[in-house]
Amino acid sequence: MRPLKVLPMLLAGGIGERLYPLTSNRAKPAVPFGGNFRVIDFTLMNCVLSGLRNTHLLTQYHAQSLNRHLLERWNFLSSELGEYIELVPPKLRAAHGVYRGTADAIYRNLDLLDRSRPDLVLVLSGDHVYRADYGKFIQAHVEREADVSVLTGSVDPGEASSFGVINIAQHSSSGSSVSTTDGRITSFIEKPADPSPYAVDGRCLINLGVYCFETTFLVEQLVADAKTKSAHDFGKNILPASLDQGTVLSCPLDVISPDAAPYWRDVGSLDSYFKTSMDLLASPSPFDLSDPRWVHNSRFREWVPALYTTSAMCDGKAVHGKNLVSSGVRIEDSAVVNCIISPRVVIARGCELEGCILFPDAEVGEGTKLRRVIVEEGVRVPAGTRIGFGEDARQFMTSPDGVVAIPGNRHFACTAAPALEETPEAVVGRSETAPVFQGAPEGARG
Numbered sequence: 001m002r003p004l005k006v007l008p009m010l011l012a013g014g015i016g017e018r019l020y021p022l023t024s025n026r027a028k029p030a031v032p033f034g035g036n037f038r039v040i041d042f043t044l045m046n047c048v049l050s051g052l053r054n055t056h057l058l059t060q061y062h063a064q065s066l067n068r069h070l071l072e073r074w075n076f077l078s079s080e081l082g083e084y085i086e087l088v089p090p091k092l093r094a095a096h097g098v099y100r101g102t103a104d105a106i107y108r109n110l111d112l113l114d115r116s117r118p119d120l121v122l123v124l125s126g127d128h129v130y131r132a133d134y135g136k137f138i139q140a141h142v143e144r145e146a147d148v149s150v151l152t153g154s155v156d157p158g159e160a161s162s163f164g165v166i167n168i169a170q171h172s173s174s175g176s177s178v179s180t181t182d183g184r185i186t187s188f189i190e191k192p193a194d195p196s197p198y199a200v201d202g203r204c205l206i207n208l209g210v211y212c213f214e215t216t217f218l219v220e221q222l223v224a225d226a227k228t229k230s231a232h233d234f235g236k237n238i239l240p241a242s243l244d245q246g247t248v249l250s251c252p253l254d255v256i257s258p259d260a261a262p263y264w265r266d267v268g269s270l271d272s273y274f275k276t277s278m279d280l281l282a283s284p285s286p287f288d289l290s291d292p293r294w295v296h297n298s299r300f301r302e303w304v305p306a307l308y309t310t311s312a313m314c315d316g317k318a319v320h321g322k323n324l325v326s327s328g329v330r331i332e333d334s335a336v337v338n339c340i341i342s343p344r345v346v347i348a349r350g351c352e353l354e355g356c357i358l359f360p361d362a363e364v365g366e367g368t369k370l371r372r373v374i375v376e377e378g379v380r381v382p383a384g385t386r387i388g389f390g391e392d393a394r395q396f397m398t399s400p401d402g403v404v405a406i407p408g409n410r411h412f413a414c415t416a417a418p419a420l421e422e423t424p425e426a427v428v429g430r431s432e433t434a435p436v437f438q439g440a441p442e443g444a445r446g
Helices: 040-049 063-073 102-107 110-116 134-143 215-226 234-242 270-279 299-303
Strands: 006-012 054-059 084-088 120-125 128-130 148-155 164-168 185-190 204-214 248-252 264-266 306-314 317-325 335-337 339-341 352-354 369-371 373-375 404-406
Touching (some): 006 102, 040 128, 102 120, 102 234, 110 215, 120 215, 128 204, 134 148, 134 204, 134 248, 185 248, 264 270, 335 339, 369 373
Parallel strands (some): 006 054, 054 084, 317 339, 335 352, 373 404
Antiparallel strands (some): 120 204, 128 264, 148 204, 306 317
């Protein structure tokens, strides 16, 4: 019997409005994460480490940022062995040009399926941080003879309103009060306002955005959906419609995760991105950048930044924590704690940084104080700047949870007064006013 042919289709075209301004000049999956990684790297590693080395990457907005990252970081795949990660921009088969939804993205690339003739199609998302063995996912799909398998996880009802919630069939054995399930999905509820009625044993089952389809079944569903006036979305349209047409089964993440404690996060908003990033610095950390599947001499190990424990005085208080520090970083006699520092960042002397994320090539001027701030790539923060202490709401992009984001397409209008003692000659001509940051337009503020 010939081996099954599986084609991964990775959706990486979302505009990422809730992650603005981090997505103002890059695709959402290309946002830096953990200092040396990009968000999409985790899904791509899942593919490669599961033996799937021919992935179509469906792009749309700021596709060049993904293309550049693939050329720099994923150029080790061998075309001679049939390995590739191929970027697929929208085909101009409709007047609107862009994909109208996740299902429309696959539908408008059905020629790729016709060319490859896969037995199964693996539909993936490029904006989640998690580890999974897709080989086990595919095996479970085939063994249970599903038409569609959906990767699922469970969360508290209070968190479930941000996700698609799933109901599965419950069965009671004759003469027994114990309820069992075969994983058959009976309904999809997209982001319910009150998820509590759908909780089982105090937890809600949610859709993690990873699907395994029988190719023929997928094509039938996409063609039928294209003829309707819908959102052309997998979670809202394709999966609910599939319940009446075939067998749709749940596959829990803990069944296929290589980690003892499975971890999955959607980093689609500033707050979720920041919380997921800070998870890397927690003690103990729920997610380690090192993948247990890596071989000893894997080149992936070279990507992992240094992690060390530290203590510092920040805003007059002793703070204990960790830092992730990438290559080429220069820190000069400053207090830095619970920060993620990307390659080639420069932090001048006398600074205090607590709970910050600095993207590549950012520079922080001397005497600067930052707390819960994301500094975009290449931004130069002037000396003496103070951000993240409650006075920034009107001046900077600020999330609902108070995370401040300094975008790279703006600039500081002037420099600040010196924060450290300097000779009179050193400060001649320097402005004595506080720094003024030209923030995002009113309509774009978080």
